[in-house]
Amino acid sequence: MESLDKFDLRILEELQADGRLTNAELAQRVGLSAAPCWRRVRALEEAGYIKGYHAEIDRHKIGLGVLAFVRLDADRNTGEGTRAMEEAIRKIPEIVSCHYISGAGTFELQVVSSDLNAFSQFARQVLINLPNVKDLHTSFSLGEVKASSAVPLAHLGSSS
Secondary structure, eight states, X not given: OOOOOHHHHHHHHHHHHOTTOOHHHHHHHHTOOHHHHHHHHHHHHHTTSOOOOOOOXXXXXXXXXXXXXXXXXXXXXOHHHHHHHHHHHHTOTTEEEEEEOSSSSSEEEEEEESXXXXXXXXXXXXXXXXXXXXXXXXXXXXXXXXXXXXXXOGGGOOOO
């Protein structure tokens, strides 16, 4: 796919809002018949615009009431040390997001936990023992104002 047209943008918007739409429902919402809509969705998937589909789970309902933002400072910023940290971080399910950051620190993590005691134990037993970690700085979410995995599409053109 070289560029996205108004139908592609509408498909992306609708699927971000509801990934469980049937092809018939999606086609009707974007103004296409079923077969061309299905082909466009497949093309968007194959081109990597759509990376996958998932269920959004309420972490509070499954007992993960604590969300911590943890900045990891590396002992030494070397290619090998950074790769070792990245590999270890990818394997830890409690770390739900990780970003390599500019400014102070090396990585910014989002970590979920059942409560503060469980987080404290996790930080002391797992996080501080990650390869090449010099220090941790933690902040806790006191309430969620907005959480969305949807990305803005307006900069790609009008989908009307």
